[in-house]
Amino acid sequence: MTQSATLRDFICAEFAPDLKPGELPADLDLIDSGIIDSLGVLKLVAFLEGRFDIAIAPEELDADLYRTIDSIEALIAGKRIGSAA
Amino acid sequence: MSTANALTIAEPLCRASGLVPPTSRTSVHCRGRSIAYDSLAGEAARYRDLVNACAPDGAAVAICAEKTAATVAAIAGILMSDRPYAPLDPAHPTARLENLLDALRPGALICDEAGLRRLGGAARRARLAIIAIGGAGPGYSLAALKSARFRTPRPLAAILHTSGSTGTPKQVLISAEAIRVFAEWVTSEFALGPEDCVLSHAPFAFDLSFLDLFASLHSGASIALADAGAAANGARLIALLEEAGVTFWHSAPSALGLVAAAAGDRVFEAVRCVLFAGEPIADDLLQRLFAIFPNARLVNIYGCTETNDTFFFDVPRTDPPVPLPLGRPIDGVDFAILGEDRMPVPEGASGELAVHCPTMMERYGDERQTRKAIRSIGGRRYYLTGDRVRRDAAGLLHFLGRADSVVKLNGFRLDMAEIERVLHAHDGVREVAVFVTEDDGAKTLCASVSAPTEQLTGIDLRRHAMRVLPAHAIPRRFTFSAAPLPKNTNGKICRKTLARARLQA
Numbered sequence: 001m002t003q004s005a006t007l008r009d010f011i012c013a014e015f016a017p018d019l020k021p022g023e024l025p026a027d028l029d030l031i032d033s034g035i036i037d038s039l040g041v042l043k044l045v046a047f048l049e050g051r052f053d054i055a056i057a058p059e060e061l062d063a064d065l066y067r068t069i070d071s072i073e074a075l076i077a078g079k080r081i082g083s084a085a
Numbered sequence: 086m087s088t089a090n091a092l093t094i095a096e097p098l099c100r101a102s103g104l105v106p107p108t109s110r111t112s113v114h115c116r117g118r119s120i121a122y123d124s125l126a127g128e129a130a131r132y133r134d135l136v137n138a139c140a141p142d143g144a145a146v147a148i149c150a151e152k153t154a155a156t157v158a159a160i161a162g163i164l165m166s167d168r169p170y171a172p173l174d175p176a177h178p179t180a181r182l183e184n185l186l187d188a189l190r191p192g193a194l195i196c197d198e199a200g201l202r203r204l205g206g207a208a209r210r211a212r213l214a215i216i217a218i219g220g221a222g223p224g225y226s227l228a229a230l231k232s233a234r235f236r237t238p239r240p241l242a243a244i245l246h247t248s249g250s251t252g253t254p255k256q257v258l259i260s261a262e263a264i265r266v267f268a269e270w271v272t273s274e275f276a277l278g279p280e281d282c283v284l285s286h287a288p289f290a291f292d293l294s295f296l297d298l299f300a301s302l303h304s305g306a307s308i309a310l311a312d313a314g315a316a317a318n319g320a321r322l323i324a325l326l327e328e329a330g331v332t333f334w335h336s337a338p339s340a341l342g343l344v345a346a347a348a349g350d351r352v353f354e355a356v357r358c359v360l361f362a363g364e365p366i367a368d369d370l371l372q373r374l375f376a377i378f379p380n381a382r383l384v385n386i387y388g389c390t391e392t393n394d395t396f397f398f399d400v401p402r403t404d405p406p407v408p409l410p411l412g413r414p415i416d417g418v419d420f421a422i423l424g425e426d427r428m429p430v431p432e433g434a435s436g437e438l439a440v441h442c443p444t445m446m447e448r449y450g451d452e453r454q455t456r457k458a459i460r461s462i463g464g465r466r467y468y469l470t471g472d473r474v475r476r477d478a479a480g481l482l483h484f485l486g487r488a489d490s491v492v493k494l495n496g497f498r499l500d501m502a503e504i505e506r507v508l509h510a511h512d513g514v515r516e517v518a519v520f521v522t523e524d525d526g527a528k529t530l531c532a533s534v535s536a537p538t539e540q541l542t543g544i545d546l547r548r549h550a551m552r553v554l555p556a557h558a559i560p561r562r563f564t565f566s567a568a569p570l571p572k573n574t575n576g577k578i579c580r581k582t583l584a585r586a587r588l589q590a
Contacts, residue, residue, distance in 0.1 A: 018543045018563040034547035037556030039495060 007069060010047055015040055026069045041066050054079040110279065113154035114329040115310040120154040128155065132162025136193060139214035140168060144192025145244050149173040149182065149200030152289060152312040155218045157298065159195045169241035174290040175199040176313050183207040185246055185254060188450065241447065245292055247390045256450025257390050264299050266443045267393050270415055271300035275358050281306035282329050286316055286336035292390040293362060296335050319347030332356055337363035338370060345373040354380050362386035364577055367509060368407045375402055387411040391468050393444035396482055408506060410481040411474065418442040421462055422474060435475040437488045439467035492521050494528055497557045504558055508532060511549045513541040516570045519560060520580040522587050532560035533583045535570050
């Protein structure tokens with residue numbers, strides 16, 4: 001499963017079980033649309049750390065970084081480049 | 086036992102049956118036939134005599150029959166015999182009806198063929214006198230019990246059953262005096278009179294039928310009976326409305342929804358009062374009603390089985406408030422708004438509505454239930470409605486939801502009724518119910534939505550709700566269907582059924 005599909009599956013299963021992972025627009029604002037709230041951001045961060053083996057610093061617990069699937073993927077990609085260097 | 090109160094209710098019938106010259110004016114219109122007051126009174130007197138012959142003094146008489154003029158006559162006859170009537174809806178499951186009959190221990194059972202199919206077996210096992218309606222049954226039996234089983238301290242007129250959120254129905258014992266006061270209020274507030282024809286939409290087992298039956302009989306208005314088939318069919322309701330010349334509509338909002346959907350361009354100019362009760366009315370439906378009933382006074386009525394109607398609000402045709410307030414108390418109604426400590430809340434704060442009124446029930450059949458529901462404040466009996474309300478600066482009461490519609494989820498207090506109101510305001514939503522499912526201790530906030538088009542998605546509704554509600558109040562799971570949401574027999578959306586279906590899915 002691709003990283004994007006894994007992420008979508010998690011978001012739908014955890015926060016919005018009535019939505020189909022494939023139908024979730026990559027640029028949908030997950031926070032403005034009520035899918036993820038502040039508690040949800042913490043759950044999402046825990047999932048990202050465990051599933052993608054990345055570390056998220058306390059200052060990165062800013063909800064704005066997790067607004068869309070695109071922005072979450074960008075965050076993961078940034079982490080991976082950072083750890084490879 | 087005093088007979089004065091019971092006679093007051095049946096007085097128009099008594100008058101028509103001989104004390105005053107008989108009248109040939111229509112009393113009941115049903116299935117395309119009209120029955121005049123004098124023949125209704127004659128029929129009622131026949132049932133009175135049968136009941137007197139079969140049932141012990143003061144014993145309740147159960148009646149399980151479809152909505153026909155004969156059933157109206159039988160109810161009037163029971164009242165003329167100075168006994169309370171206990172209506173049982175033949176549309177309900179046999180097992181439920183048998184349980185109700187068993188708990189009632191009535192002095193006799195009046196039933197038609199539909200009622201006999203449901204309760205004939207149980208009645209024979211209990212050696213209960215059966216009085217047949219319409220002559221199609223086995224005839225009446227005088228052989229059964231003669232011993233008094235059921236004595237009441239005050240003249241009772243009716244025993245209704247509430248569905249109850251616990252699932253166990255409660256017997257609600259209502260005095261003749263309570264019904265008389267109510268019938269008088271309706272007659273004077275709405276100037277109900279012999280020229281009027283009142284639509285009876287609710288089943289006789291439902292408290293809404295008190296207005297249809299007793300205010301009509303009290304004022305000399307005629308009654309147009311919508312039987313179970315017509316009650317659920319917009320086209321048939323419209324046919325009845327036109328055929329019987331209905332001037333006074335009274336029902337739950339859902340029935341008006343059926344009429345609005347089937348009316349097309351038609352308007353009903355003869356209707357001068359439209360009363361709706363039982364649940365909040367949708368704003369778009371209200372707008373339709375203004376168009377369909379151009380000459381009608383539209384009134385939002387609030388009440389419950391235990392108190393009958395207690396608040397009402399005349400809906401202005403221009404800029405009606407959304408949602409509609411419950412309005413002002415009816416004459417004689419006193420109320421208190423209680424906080425979680427069961428003490429009156431400060432002015433303007435929300436709390437549970439407690440009502441003291443002359444139309445209140447005597448008690449429940451079960452004394453323990455009565456003690457839980459009735460609270461004495463300053464020496465007066467107040468019924469705890471279980472509804473959360475707020476009183477505004479103008480003195481109008483606003484409904485906020487059931488006291489038990491507030492849940493705690495993840496540490497947040499959520500009002501499911503408020504979430505429903507917000508979701509319902511979306512154009513694509515026809516009906517919505519918000520509820521909490523609990524699976525292995527994990528609570529999930531769910532919304533079931535009935536939407537006429539398939540385009541509406543969970544994303545649309547979440548975004549819509551987020552404009553007004555905090556994120557923690559957004560349901561986690563939305564379910565959509567084109568079909569209407571499941572209703573109980575009173576026409577209210579059944580959240581328990583939805584929650585069960587959700588867990589089994």
